Amino acid sequence: MITFNQVTKKYSSEKTAVKDVDFTVDEGKIVVLLGPSGCGKTTLLRMVNRLESITEGSIVIDNENSMDLDAIELRRKIGYVIQSNGLFPNMTIEENVMIVTDLLGWNKKKKKERFNYLMKLIGLDPKIYGKRYPHELSGGQQQRIGVVRALAADPPVMLMDEPFGALDPIIREKIQDEFLQIQREVKKTILFVSHDIDEAIKMADKIMLLRDGEIMQYDTPSKMLSHPENEFVNQFFGKDRAIKSLSLHTVRNLQEVIGLAEMDESIYDTKTINVNQDLRNTLSMLLNQEADQVIVTNDQDEKIGSITIDLVQKYLHYEIKGKMSVSQEG
Amino acid sequence: MEQWARFLEINAPRILELTLDHALLVSLAIVVALLIGVPLGIYLTTNEYLAGTVLQVASVTLTIPSLALFGIMIPIFSLINKGIGFLPAFVALVLYSQLPIIRNTYTAIKNVNPEMRDAAIGMGMKTHQRLLRVEIPNAMPVIMAGIRTAVVLNIGIAVIAAYIGAGGLGVLITQGISRGDNYLIISGSLAVALLAIIADGLLLLIQKRFTTKAVVE
Numbered sequence: 406m407i408t409f410n411q412v413t414k415k416y417s418s419e420k421t422a423v424k425d426v427d428f429t430v431d432e433g434k435i436v437v438l439l440g441p442s443g444c445g446k447t448t449l450l451r452m453v454n455r456l457e458s459i460t461e462g463s464i465v466i467d468n469e470n471s472m473d474l475d476a477i478e479l480r481r482k483i484g485y486v487i488q489s490n491g492l493f494p495n496m497t498i499e500e501n502v503m504i505v506t507d508l509l510g511w512n513k514k515k516k517k518e519r520f521n522y523l524m525k526l527i528g529l530d531p532k533i534y535g536k537r538y539p540h541e542l543s544g545g546q547q548q549r550i551g552v553v554r555a556l557a558a559d560p561p562v563m564l565m566d567e568p569f570g571a572l573d574p575i576i577r578e579k580i581q582d583e584f585l586q587i588q589r590e591v592k593k594t595i596l597f598v599s600h601d602i603d604e605a606i607k608m609a610d611k612i613m614l615l616r617d618g619e620i621m622q623y624d625t626p627s628k629m630l631s632h633p634e635n636e637f638v639n640q641f642f643g644k645d646r647a648i649k650s651l652s653l654h655t656v657r658n659l660q661e662v663i664g665l666a667e668m669d670e671s672i673y674d675t676k677t678i679n680v681n682q683d684l685r686n687t688l689s690m691l692l693n694q695e696a697d698q699v700i701v702t703n704d705q706d707e708k709i710g711s712i713t714i715d716l717v718q719k720y721l722h723y724e725i726k727g728k729m730s731v732s733q734e735g
Numbered sequence: 736m737e738q739w740a741r742f743l744e745i746n747a748p749r750i751l752e753l754t755l756d757h758a759l760l761v762s763l764a765i766v767v768a769l770l771i772g773v774p775l776g777i778y779l780t781t782n783e784y785l786a787g788t789v790l791q792v793a794s795v796t797l798t799i800p801s802l803a804l805f806g807i808m809i810p811i812f813s814l815i816n817k818g819i820g821f822l823p824a825f826v827a828l829v830l831y832s833q834l835p836i837i838r839n840t841y842t843a844i845k846n847v848n849p850e851m852r853d854a855a856i857g858m859g860m861k862t863h864q865r866l867l868r869v870e871i872p873n874a875m876p877v878i879m880a881g882i883r884t885a886v887v888l889n890i891g892i893a894v895i896a897a898y899i900g901a902g903g904l905g906v907l908i909t910q911g912i913s914r915g916d917n918y919l920i921i922s923g924s925l926a927v928a929l930l931a932i933i934a935d936g937l938l939l940l941i942q943k944r945f946t947t948k949a950v951v952e
Contacts, residue, residue: 454857480859491854495872495946504868505858554858564857 406432406594407453407562412462414448414618422448423618425462430611433592437605440615441641446598449615450564453596454483466562481505484555484563484593488570491551492539498550499535505558523553526587545576552584556591565597569604581607602642606630606649614638627653631725647721652685656701656712659684659720665701665710672698680709688717742918750907754926757903760896761889761934764825768832768885773878776840777866786841793834801892804830805899824893824901831892832885839881843874872946879942883935890931894923904930 407430414423423445430436438446451457524531527549614621630650633639676696779786808823855865897905907923
């Protein structure tokens with residue numbers, strides 16, 4: 406758990422980078438710091454492992470004030486991933502991954518076991534890749550190594566500064582999915598900086614939107630999209646925020662709430678999608694007119710119904726309006 | 736050709752001996768220069784204020800004409816009765832090597848990718864760990880380039896040290912000039928050139944041997 410208590414960062418008396426930031430990242434959750442460039446999100450992140458000093462306030466990590474610890478010790482307890490992965494070209498992949506455990510003085514056997522485990526997490530063969538140098542790997546593989554390097558000493562907290570920002574969109578999505586999979590297993594408390602709205606919606610348990618060093622809204626992605634607290638949040642997520650919010654829901658959610666349509670056996674031009682597909686992709690598929698009928702299949706590949714644009718619209722209406730009436734009552 | 740053969744037959748042992756003297760003077764000077772310059776260059780990366788001053792002083796030293804610097808050495812070392820000979824030449828060469836060595840070491844480490852440095856600090860490396868594990872290994876090609884520059888520079892300048900009685904291949908050239916003996920001048924000059932080329936080649940080999948392929952690229 407990371408708690409920010411009235412954290413302020415001033416570079417000079419006029420220049421305030423972060424102003425009175427007060428929030429908590431719950432244990433095992435991903436909080437994405439989102440905002441336009443210069444909003445203070447990276448500064449806020451770097452204050453956690455004291456790469457930036459704190460002018461006022463305090464940051465408490467797992468009940469310990471970050472200022473009470475030695476900076477070196479503190480950093481070794483926090484996983485740190487940066488955009489351009491920051492791998493050291495003079496070290497092999499194994500040496501790179503195991504740096505922090507090395508600094509902490511782990512023995513050889515323990516390091517080897519940990520390395521094998523970590524490489525398995527990202528699906529790279531430790532025997533093949535361990536001896537290679539970073540430049541012999543693709544950009545995506547390097548970034549995966551950057552992530553597991555941060556996980557090496559099993560730190561409870563991780564800081565990720567636009568970790569997937571330098572990757573091309575296809576690889577980025579794949580690595581995001583992989584990372585969420587890993588997170589389900591390791592359950593770290595993660596602070597994640599991004600300027601990509603879609604990435605934030607996908608990765609975050611909660612999003613913190615910042616402007617000029619101040620919190621604009623701190624909420625779950627769906628709340629943020631359906632109930633922006635002010636004009637800035639509204640504009641930041643854009644006119645298509647309803648469409649964006651669809652990526653938070655799957656066909657299964659829709660099926661559970663309003664049910665699927667009957668299949669029409671007389672239509673031959675059909676396509677199938679999995680029930681776990683998100684609604685944003687589903688809607689794109691429907692709008693592209695890729696087939697006359699889109700059939701939904703379950704995990705066993707059995708056809709369980711069909712889906713139409715009308716159904717998506719109905720679901721969206723229910724999601725946004727439905728929740729709104731509840732919150733107004735409450 | 737016949738005359739060359741005869742010249743070499745008589746002078747070969749002397750040329751060899753002077754070449755060895757020359758190589759010895761330069762290598763000793765470089766070893767000492769390295770012991771001073773590399774640690775100093777590394778230290779300066781952690782002390783910006785001192786860095787400017789030291790690099791300035793080293794720059795000025797290199798602009799002093801070599802003959803003048805040897806000249807300055809004579810009165811200074813006369814104080815301990817060593818005004819001419821090996822010692823003043825050795826000290827002058829050490830001074831000359833400082834700029835390429837310090838400056839290259841300093842710039843090489845300063846220019847290590849800032850993200851790499853950021854990652855190293857963020858993972859909890861102490862200053863010396865960061866220097867030894869990350870910055871110096873990645874700065875190695877540029878540091879070595881500075882050392883090679885210093886070696887080649889010194890092999891050339893050591894020729895002039897013959898004027899203050901330090902021996903070396905400069906003896907052949909100065910004698911050749913005063914006697915109008917082309918054989919001496921040419922053999923001395925070629926030996927110096929050859930020595931410089933061989934030394935540079937050797938250092939390049941060492942550099943390649945001790946840096947990982949990834950760093951060179």
